[in-house]
Amino acid sequence: MDDVAIIGVGLHPFGRFPGTSAIEMGAKAARLAMTDAGIAWKDVQFAFGGSYEVDNPDAVVNFLGLTGLPFTDVYNGCATAASALSQAANTIRLGEYDIGMAIGMDKHLPGAFAADPVQYGVPSWYGQTGLFLTPKFFAMKIQRYMHDFGITPRTLARVAAKNYRNGMGNPNAFRRQELSEETILGSPMVNDPLTRYMFCSPNEGAAAVVLCRAEIAHRFAAQPIYLKASVVRTRRLGAFEVHSPWVPLERTEAPTVDASRAAYEMAGLGPEDVDVVQLQDTDAGAEVIHMAENGFCKDGEQEALLAAGGTEIGGGLPINTDGGLIANGEPIGASGLRQIHELVLQLRRAAGDRQVPGTPRVGYGQLYGAPGTAGVAIVST
Amino acid sequence: MTPQRPVAEGLFEWPADEPRVIGSRCDSCSFVTFPAQDACPSCGGDTTTSVPLGRTGTLWTWTRQRFQPKNPPYIGREPAGEFEPYGVGFIELPEGRIEARLAGDIDQELRIGMPMELTVVPFATDEDGTEVLTFAFRPIES
Numbered sequence: 331m332d333d334v335a336i337i338g339v340g341l342h343p344f345g346r347f348p349g350t351s352a353i354e355m356g357a358k359a360a361r362l363a364m365t366d367a368g369i370a371w372k373d374v375q376f377a378f379g380g381s382y383e384v385d386n387p388d389a390v391v392n393f394l395g396l397t398g399l400p401f402t403d404v405y406n407g408c409a410t411a412a413s414a415l416s417q418a419a420n421t422i423r424l425g426e427y428d429i430g431m432a433i434g435m436d437k438h439l440p441g442a443f444a445a446d447p448v449q450y451g452v453p454s455w456y457g458q459t460g461l462f463l464t465p466k467f468f469a470m471k472i473q474r475y476m477h478d479f480g481i482t483p484r485t486l487a488r489v490a491a492k493n494y495r496n497g498m499g500n501p502n503a504f505r506r507q508e509l510s511e512e513t514i515l516g517s518p519m520v521n522d523p524l525t526r527y528m529f530c531s532p533n534e535g536a537a538a539v540v541l542c543r544a545e546i547a548h549r550f551a552a553q554p555i556y557l558k559a560s561v562v563r564t565r566r567l568g569a570f571e572v573h574s575p576w577v578p579l580e581r582t583e584a585p586t587v588d589a590s591r592a593a594y595e596m597a598g599l600g601p602e603d604v605d606v607v608q609l610q611d612t613d614a615g616a617e618v619i620h621m622a623e624n625g626f627c628k629d630g631e632q633e634a635l636l637a638a639g640g641t642e643i644g645g646g647l648p649i650n651t652d653g654g655l656i657a658n659g660e661p662i663g664a665s666g667l668r669q670i671h672e673l674v675l676q677l678r679r680a681a682g683d684r685q686v687p688g689t690p691r692v693g694y695g696q697l698y699g700a701p702g703t704a705g706v707a708i709v710s711t
Numbered sequence: 712m713t714p715q716r717p718v719a720e721g722l723f724e725w726p727a728d729e730p731r732v733i734g735s736r737c738d739s740c741s742f743v744t745f746p747a748q749d750a751c752p753s754c755g756g757d758t759t760t761s762v763p764l765g766r767t768g769t770l771w772t773w774t775r776q777r778f779q780p781k782n783p784p785y786i787g788r789e790p791a792g793e794f795e796p797y798g799v800g801f802i803e804l805p806e807g808r809i810e811a812r813l814a815g816d817i818d819q820e821l822r823i824g825m826p827m828e829l830t831v832v833p834f835a836t837d838e839d840g841t842e843v844l845t846f847a848f849r850p851i852e853s
Contacts (some may be wrong), residue, residue: 444781453746455719457784459834459845460776461810466799469774477772477823521774567753576734576745576809577801 335547335554338367344535355536356435357393363538375427380414380434381663408699411666436661438532469521472615479630487511489614497657499684504659528614533659537667558597563589565702585704593706601625605690608669669695735759766829773800814849
């Protein structure tokens, strides 16, 4: 589809910012996106806000202006930002408005997420006995995947080392340090086979995107980027998913596979058309699995691809060019809009030190998280 | 003798010499779910019947939980320094793959495909001293 364009992106750095609220970070990201688009808040006709920790992301209006615009808040796990983006794009497609925004923000406490399993449709005992934890799910998913497809711990370390290295080129990243594969492999084991430096951290940050009806995009942006597809899917029976105490014997493909196929179909594109990729790297194993789930390689091919540097910024399939979740951390409400921010910079050839070579035309972003929700967005020049 | 209680009623048979976990079978389509619930995730039916599941199976995947989960929802109250890491796995039973803590030494060898059997283990203690029990799987001695 060519009916919705992205004319502005903005990002508040990801990290830890004592004394700054998520709402303030969201407002900052929104201002940057509006400046990028060359518009003012009064020009924004509607907005969607995404957050996990903030009940009312729409409170950014206190800092942007009380214009009375319709502003709807969404929360959808790690796919929150994808949901805000999809809803904003669909609102334009409905024809009611021409210009709107998706704004994501969050401010998490350090450490793994903790919540009441009952709120996820899972019994209390699952949490009481120490099973309601996302990191150990990702560990068990990659453990099985490594067994089935011959992926080694070295490949997990290569993914993490690449993402830290890419984060070094991103002034907005959280962990900006080069870590060797040996350091990553030798760091304390958290959930076998995943070590400390193979995981991302929940943290703080915000990102925002200005969208408009494609026909009017050239009024604002010298180089509009088109949102070709934005799709959210949930798990089907038989998928092996986070926060599930069991899985049927007959397996079904993951919700990411469903979202990916639907997005390619919507965009009229395939994985071979994609030039730059952002994947949900909750941990290094997730990036490996998501490479296959999104159609970029067959199961098991990651081992050779990573060894050959194929997913580096200068490789044939650059993945997580801004450092991904591993280097940026994960403020849930903002994470997917950070992906869009990076893809837009890459397609505009404005990504500085981390710019992929050549003339990238198609960008791809994917989110995945509790309790089995995936989002995929495809953008193009 | 230390008083004990299961972490939840209707989750596993207890006390029992050879305990089994309890799932539910859909009255409409016979699909088996764990843990037991009234509604069927396969056909959407809204009546089910409790069924005990097989007590032996094979290890389908595994990890080790090496950091102390946050309380709540975890009910272990041990000081951080006394936390004992535990194994976690999915056990393939004839009826499906179920997630469980793994009983035994944290450093025991774990291998996908190894035979496992159900046991019941204490994992936490209530303020009044009652031990809280849950189901777990352990490797079958060969």
